[in-house]
Amino acid sequence: MYYKVFKYYKVIYVAQLIRMDEKIDVKKIQQKIHRDSMRDGVTEMLLGVLLLFSSLMYGNPGFTVFYVFTMILINKAMHCIRERYIHPRTGYVELKREEPKTTVGGIFLYFFVVGLLMYFVLYLAEGALPSSDTLYRWIPTFLGLMFLGAMTYLREKTGSTRILAWGGYAIAVGLIFSIYGFASPKDGMTLYMLLMGISFLVVGFIKFRSFLTTHPVIQEIDEQQWEAGDTA
Amino acid sequence: MGSGGHSITSHPEPPAFPDAKAFDKTIHEPARLLMMAHLYVVESADFLFLMKQTGLTFGNLSSHMTRLEEAGYITVDKEFRDKKPNTRLSLTESGRRAFEGYRENMKQLFEEL
Numbered sequence: 291m292y293y294k295v296f297k298y299y300k301v302i303y304v305a306q307l308i309r310m311d312e313k314i315d316v317k318k319i320q321q322k323i324h325r326d327s328m329r330d331g332v333t334e335m336l337l338g339v340l341l342l343f344s345s346l347m348y349g350n351p352g353f354t355v356f357y358v359f360t361m362i363l364i365n366k367a368m369h370c371i372r373e374r375y376i377h378p379r380t381g382y383v384e385l386k387r388e389e390p391k392t393t394v395g396g397i398f399l400y401f402f403v404v405g406l407l408m409y410f411v412l413y414l415a416e417g418a419l420p421s422s423d424t425l426y427r428w429i430p431t432f433l434g435l436m437f438l439g440a441m442t443y444l445r446e447k448t449g450s451t452r453i454l455a456w457g458g459y460a461i462a463v464g465l466i467f468s469i470y471g472f473a474s475p476k477d478g479m480t481l482y483m484l485l486m487g488i489s490f491l492v493v494g495f496i497k498f499r500s501f502l503t504t505h506p507v508i509q510e511i512d513e514q515q516w517e518a519g520d521t522a
Numbered sequence: 523m524g525s526g527g528h529s530i531t532s533h534p535e536p537p538a539f540p541d542a543k544a545f546d547k548t549i550h551e552p553a554r555l556l557m558m559a560h561l562y563v564v565e566s567a568d569f570l571f572l573m574k575q576t577g578l579t580f581g582n583l584s585s586h587m588t589r590l591e592e593a594g595y596i597t598v599d600k601e602f603r604d605k606k607p608n609t610r611l612s613l614t615e616s617g618r619r620a621f622e623g624y625r626e627n628m629k630q631l632f633e634e635l
Contacts, residue, residue, distance in 0.1 A: 311628050314555060314621075320563040323575070381571025382610075383564050510569050510607050 321449030323383065328448060330376050331497025336368050338491030345483035348476070375498075379505040400439045408432055426475030427468055430482035434464025437486070460486060548593045549624045553578055554586045558613070558621045561596060566612035587611065595620055 339360065347357040408428060412420040420428075437460030444453050463485060472478045549555055556576045561567060567575075573583055587609075590596045595617030599610040613621070 311632065314559045314625055314628070316559060316563050316625075319559055323560070323563065326575075377570075381568050381574055382608075383567040383571045386563065386565055508570055508574070510609060 318449070320386075321447065323385070325448040325450050326380065327383070327385065328444075329497070330372075330380075330501045331494040331499075332368055332371055332376065334490045334494030334497060336364060336494075338487050338489070338494055339364060341483045341487030341490060343487075345480050345487055348483065349480040375502060378507045378509070379501070381508075396443075401436065404432065404435045404439070408435075423475050427471055427478060429475075429479045430464035430467040431461070432464070433479070433482060433486075434461035437461070459489070545627055546620055546624055548589060548595065549620060551586075553582060554590055555624075557583070557586055557590065557611075558595065558617065558624075561611060561613040562618065562621050566610050569609040569611070572611065590617070593617075593620075 343353065343357045343360045346353040408431070409420065409425075412424055412428060416424065434457075438454075438457035441453050441457035441460075445451060464482060467478045467482050470478075472481070549558055553576070556578075557572060560572060560575055569583065569587075572578070573580065576583070578586070587596070587598060591598050595614060596611050597614055601608055601610070
């Protein structure tokens with residue numbers, strides 16, 4: 291009897307400890323925080339605007355001035371949007387800063403490896419060193435693979451597999467554009483960035499609108515208000 | 523052991539019981555543990571963010587925040603932003619070490635089980 295009671299008590303105690311241990315699964319917590327921070331659609335909108343302006347600049351160098359202005363202003367604009375619309379709904383969090391050396395190094399390594407592999411595949415397919423026209427033609431696929439890399443990184447950060455759909459979409463569009471082949475190889479790249487930019491912008495905007503309706507503004511109250519029972 | 527005796531020593535030895543004393547009592551409380559875990563993975567967060575993430579109420583979070591601040595595990599900066607109160611929390615170095623120690627204890631305990 292004594293042993294049985296002890297055994298049950300131990301089971302309950304261990305179950306409690308397991309629950310406590312689950313609470314401190316820091317990786318899961320970190321992924322949830324990253325996931326939540328991407329629910330507002332602002333990241334997609336930012337990416338959409340950058341791609342849109344990149345395509346405009348690439349299609350018409352006269353847009354370079356606007357592009358430079360956009361690059362300067364976009365961060366400020368996104369900061370204002372977050373301050374005005376996002377933080378009053380989710381609260382403010384400063385995420386851990388990553389080692390820039392590691393991130394930049396990883397991006398360049400991926401860029402280099404994918405570029406090299408594509409060059410090798412094109413060389414095998416053509417039986418000769420690929421011409422500049424061929425290289426331009428396959429840039430959309432290359433960009434698609436870049437997106438896939440970025441989305442795989444974000445999948446690891448957020449724990450959300452859904453994000454990989456963007457990578458799949460980017461590669462599919464890239465392949466279609468590359469296989470189709472445009473009259474001017476540069477057009478393929480310009481249109482690719484334009485289409486991806488619009489896609490990100492539209493999805494980002496829809497997410498942003500939905501975020502605003504599903505997340506009401508919450509406000510911190512001070513101790514006097516709390517004591518007075520004002521918990522709104 | 524005697525044949526007719528029924529002493530307590532006749533019971534088989536119970537398995538080792540996890541030692542709860544090894545845990546830091548300040549952290550070994552679900553709400554505070556949750557707060558510490560959230561602050562551990564970010565640089566800093568404000569009161570609203572923690573309320574949303576942990577699901578704790580204002581009063582609950584406020585009292586646990588005070589306990590953790592008194593223990594020196596977190597720093598609390600109160601300010602007014604756009605005429606609204608804003609409380610920013612972050613883990614101190616000692617809080618970081620305490621949380622890591624707690625996780626280590628927990629890990630060891632599960633290995634012993």
